[in-house]
Amino acid sequence: MVGMSIRNPKQSLYVQFAAVAKALGNPQRLELVEHLAQGPRSVDALATKLGLPIANVSQHLQAMRRAGLVTSDRNGKFINYRLADDSVLAAFAAIRVVAEHHSAEVERVVRGWFDRHDDMEPVTRDELASRMKEGLVTVIDVRPADEFALGHLPGAINVPLSELGSLLPDLRTDREIVAYCRGPWCVMSFEAVAELRKRGFSARRLEDGLPEWRAAGMAVEQVLRGDTAAVGGP
Amino acid sequence: MVGMSIRNPKQSLYVQFAAVAKALGNPQRLELVEHLAQGPRSVDALATKLGLPIANVSQHLQAMRRAGLVTSDRNGKFINYRLADDSVLAAFAAIRVVAEHHSAEVERVVRGWFDRHDDMEPVTRDELASRMKEGLVTVIDVRPADEFALGHLPGAINVPLSELGSLLPDLRTDREIVAYCRGPWCVMSFEAVAELRKRGFSARRLEDGLPEWRAAGMAVEQVLRGDTAAVGGP
DNA sequence: AGTTCATTCGATATAATTATTGAATGTGAA
DNA sequence: TTCACATTCAATAATTATATCGAATGAACT
Numbered sequence: 429m430v431g432m433s434i435r436n437p438k439q440s441l442y443v444q445f446a447a448v449a450k451a452l453g454n455p456q457r458l459e460l461v462e463h464l465a466q467g468p469r470s471v472d473a474l475a476t477k478l479g480l481p482i483a484n485v486s487q488h489l490q491a492m493r494r495a496g497l498v499t500s501d502r503n504g505k506f507i508n509y510r511l512a513d514d515s516v517l518a519a520f521a522a523i524r525v526v527a528e529h530h531s532a533e534v535e536r537v538v539r540g541w542f543d544r545h546d547d548m549e550p551v552t553r554d555e556l557a558s559r560m561k562e563g564l565v566t567v568i569d570v571r572p573a574d575e576f577a578l579g580h581l582p583g584a585i586n587v588p589l590s591e592l593g594s595l596l597p598d599l600r601t602d603r604e605i606v607a608y609c610r611g612p613w614c615v616m617s618f619e620a621v622a623e624l625r626k627r628g629f630s631a632r633r634l635e636d637g638l639p640e641w642r643a644a645g646m647a648v649e650q651v652l653r654g655d656t657a658a659v660g661g662p
Numbered sequence: 663m664v665g666m667s668i669r670n671p672k673q674s675l676y677v678q679f680a681a682v683a684k685a686l687g688n689p690q691r692l693e694l695v696e697h698l699a700q701g702p703r704s705v706d707a708l709a710t711k712l713g714l715p716i717a718n719v720s721q722h723l724q725a726m727r728r729a730g731l732v733t734s735d736r737n738g739k740f741i742n743y744r745l746a747d748d749s750v751l752a753a754f755a756a757i758r759v760v761a762e763h764h765s766a767e768v769e770r771v772v773r774g775w776f777d778r779h780d781d782m783e784p785v786t787r788d789e790l791a792s793r794m795k796e797g798l799v800t801v802i803d804v805r806p807a808d809e810f811a812l813g814h815l816p817g818a819i820n821v822p823l824s825e826l827g828s829l830l831p832d833l834r835t836d837r838e839i840v841a842y843c844r845g846p847w848c849v850m851s852f853e854a855v856a857e858l859r860k861r862g863f864s865a866r867r868l869e870d871g872l873p874e875w876r877a878a879g880m881a882v883e884q885v886l887r888g889d890t891a892a893v894g895g896p
Numbered sequence: 897a898g899t900t901c902a903t904t905c906g907a908t909a910t911a912a913t914t915a916t917t918g919a920a921t922g923t924g925a926a
Numbered sequence: 927t928t929c930a931c932a933t934t935c936a937a938t939a940a941t942t943a944t945a946t947c948g949a950a951t952g953a954a955c956t
Binding site: 704705706716717720721724738739740741 | 901903
């Protein structure tokens, strides 16, 4: 038969929990979670960002919807997906922590961006917040402009990684620069900090990204509706 | 070739994270996590508790070890597995929260044990701790004796679910009873509370189980080595 | 040495997941 | 209606996960 087999209550709970973990158990779907954590997105936009076929992304998103990770709503021709809950981001974070504790590979990737182990320490959210209030720091958001538009740290300036080189002359050299991007392991901010230091800047990473900042209940600034592509756009 | 394909740093991180989630993405492995959260266990003991073939459990445990969820050490003829980290329990908890937010099935299982939605509210850890200090409550641990021996709430008495009926006369009727077992969704404590209420007792569940109590840094009592089977025993 | 027993390994069969096509659906606009 | 377009569906093939069985390993005991 097509339906599920008979299980006792205990087993059926484990099945439910396992379904959630299974939906997170795929690299592409985790990447989708990270992108959706920046803000709602259409299937097409996600497929472009990940460089995957649209049908493939559509299927992953449906799997995630069945597991309760995302929800979707139609907006004209577009279907926008968004994270169902803050709990999804929390689960992703918890899984990252397990991997950090275990995996030498995670460590190795980070080491690739810095020669010395010291001074790669990130800035905590609270530390950054207080230094921002005192005006001691330049905060740069190295994500693409469309993600910046959906929300960013108050006062942050958008310096997409691809434009870092051309925008370098505009940055003050007398203040520390703090870079952030999508999350704690988003490589763009690692690259930005490495590049800035090579050019003589004093630069550090924020410990994690915009979604965690928002989830911590801290203020987020948005670009007023204008020339930037809206949700559901191409 | 046999090796993995070439990936950029970002992708290889997602692969690491996904491996952890994938290792949690199976009902039997989640059940193993819950049992290992009570204390270290041999393959044989776990297989007996889950009612699965030993070879099957062995393979699941090896998959979990590859993902960094568990570690193992040999003790004579036995190999004892234990959770690698508190972070594993935290990840399990985070996944449960996502499932609770989404799944009508989880809700349904709970409703099965209680007729009315009210007064199925569980007792929080802090509330229980303060009521224990005032001596206002009888705490019963409904897990099997071997799990009780590895650690339990201070002053709790072991009333395995199978023996609840015969031990009922020994319970005081003038104090509230709080039951707990392996974790927040361990059905044994649901059953115990339902049975106790049917018999006229005032009974509630602790919000979660012993592992969470221990992880919160609260005191845990142990049975001194004696007639109870030690770790790695049959 | 030989035996016992817990665990792991290997081989096999079955099932589930994944990526990839091209066709189908549903929406908005001409 | 007809078209263009975003998304989903259906079918396929390749890969991976899972359960099971008997054989192999490795430690303790006689």
